[in-house]
Amino acid sequence: MSLLEEIQQIAKNPAGEAESLPFASYHSLEVHEAEQAFIFTQDWVFVCFEADLANPGDYQTLTLAGEPIAVIRGEDNQLRALSNVCRHRGALLLKGNGTLTKKNVSCPYHAWTYSTKGILKAVPYPGMIKVEKESHCLPKFKLESLFGMVFVSLNKSALPLEERFEGLQKYYAEYKVDEFNYSSGIDSEHWNSNWKLAMENFLEGYHFFAVHKETVEPAAPTKKVYYIEGNADWSVSGGKQKNLTRTLLGKMKSKDKDIEYLTICMPPNFVCLLYKEYMSWARALPTGPTTCEITFGVASRYPYRLTRAELEFNDRFFKEDREICERVQEGMSSQRSKAGQLVELEKAIVDFHQYLAKWIFAKNDAFLSELNLKS
Ligand code: FES
Ligand SMILES: [Fe+2]
Numbered sequence: 588m589s590l591l592e593e594i595q596q597i598a599k600n601p602a603g604e605a606e607s608l609p610f611a612s613y614h615s616l617e618v619h620e621a622e623q624a625f626i627f628t629q630d631w632v633f634v635c636f637e638a639d640l641a642n643p644g645d646y647q648t649l650t651l652a653g654e655p656i657a658v659i660r661g662e663d664n665q666l667r668a669l670s671n672v673c674r675h676r677g678a679l680l681l682k683g684n685g686t687l688t689k690k691n692v693s694c695p696y697h698a699w700t701y702s703t704k705g706i707l708k709a710v711p712y713p714g715m716i717k718v719e720k721e722s723h724c725l726p727k728f729k730l731e732s733l734f735g736m737v738f739v740s741l742n743k744s745a746l747p748l749e750e751r752f753e754g755l756q757k758y759y760a761e762y763k764v765d766e767f768n769y770s771s772g773i774d775s776e777h778w779n780s781n782w783k784l785a786m787e788n789f790l791e792g793y794h795f796f797a798v799h800k801e802t803v804e805p806a807a808p809t810k811k812v813y814y815i816e817g818n819a820d821w822s823v824s825g826g827k828q829k830n831l832t833r834t835l836l837g838k839m840k841s842k843d844k845d846i847e848y849l850t851i852c853m854p855p856n857f858v859c860l861l862y863k864e865y866m867s868w869a870r871a872l873p874t875g876p877t878t879c880e881i882t883f884g885v886a887s888r889y890p891y892r893l894t895r896a897e898l899e900f901n902d903r904f905f906k907e908d909r910e911i912c913e914r915v916q917e918g919m920s921s922q923r924s925k926a927g928q929l930v931e932l933e934k935a936i937v938d939f940h941q942y943l944a945k946w947i948f949a950k951n952d953a954f955l956s957e958l959n960l961k962s
Contacts, residue, residue: 598944607926627652633857638770644687661703771885780912782879789858793932817938
């Protein structure tokens with residue numbers, strides 16, 4: 588049985604019989620390429636909140652299945668996902684995130700300049716050659732927002748975002764996430780772990796008592812984490828957290844003793860902790876079979892600046908997650924050891940595995956039958 592078939596087989600197991608994926612799935616080039624082709628090129632991928640791109644000229648870049656993309660708020664206030672590659676000789680136009688210093692995107696190499704709609708506006712020193720501007724515009728990609736969360740897709744025929752995440756909207760509506768119009772900034776890190784390890788780690792509260800013994804666990808203990816519902820398209824878990832005046836990432840206004848939070852996964856690459864007043868989100872993107880880029884952000888209902896103590900707290904518990912994921916990655920190189928059973932508190936991981944199998948194989952089957960037709 589090939590590794591991909593093994594993943595499909597394992598992902599079929601219901602909770603109770605479900606197992607962790609074969610370790611090789613977390614470092615195999617074959618699996619990485621299948622994910623790039625059948626997941627990151629096909630599905631919707633989370634970028635950031637609209638609030639992270641509040642003003643004209645604000646941009647956020649990401650690389651999706653090798654495709655550099657810049658999401659920019661245009662001068663006309665519209666968000667667009669443009670190719671982040673100069674049409675002249677291929678330089679990356681923008682890096683990271685920020686705000687354009689001028690109203691245009693200017694290439695750092697020879698300063699070909701594009702409008703925020705992707706139209707080529709200026710070509711310096713063309714000499715006697717006339718560069719045809721209309722045929723040198725930046726390609727555009729699909730972009731949609733759901734409750735202020737911005738997603739892009741390389742797939743022109745991706746389902747509308749609302750349909751893709753059908754059934755999940757009620758949670759966002761209940762927490763009035765469309766009112767989360769403030770951003771506390773975005774941070775990215777490179778992790779030496781497969782992107783799936785990061786996603787699986789963010790999805791479950793099973794590790795709080797062991798990995799976050801002094802950080803998360805005292806406020807949001809493992810024993811108060813529970814699974815709510817999920818499927819191959821998304822999952823929702825919940826938890827109870829002590830209502831300290833300031834705890835984790837925000838200021839709680841509720842007077843309740845315990846407050847409830849949700850952990851929502853919108854695969855492939857988005858997980859959030861959702862509270863009544865804010866959401867702390869993480870985005871994972873593969874950068875290779877054993878490396879990924881992790882981006883964190885916070886969106887809130889009220890303007891809010893994290894205090895120094897909160898920033899330090901966040902750094903500590905993100906570091907704990909990173910270290911454990913990188914440690915698991917080291918273990919995954921084993922040829923002799925074998926993945927084991929998943930427990931009750933890991934049901935959201937079972938959903939995530941079903942997602943992987945669904946997308947890799949839905950497209951793979953179509954792809955294979957296309958190959959068969961050709962041969
Ligand atoms: S590569 Fe962009 S202007 Fe030359
Ligand atoms: Fe964690």
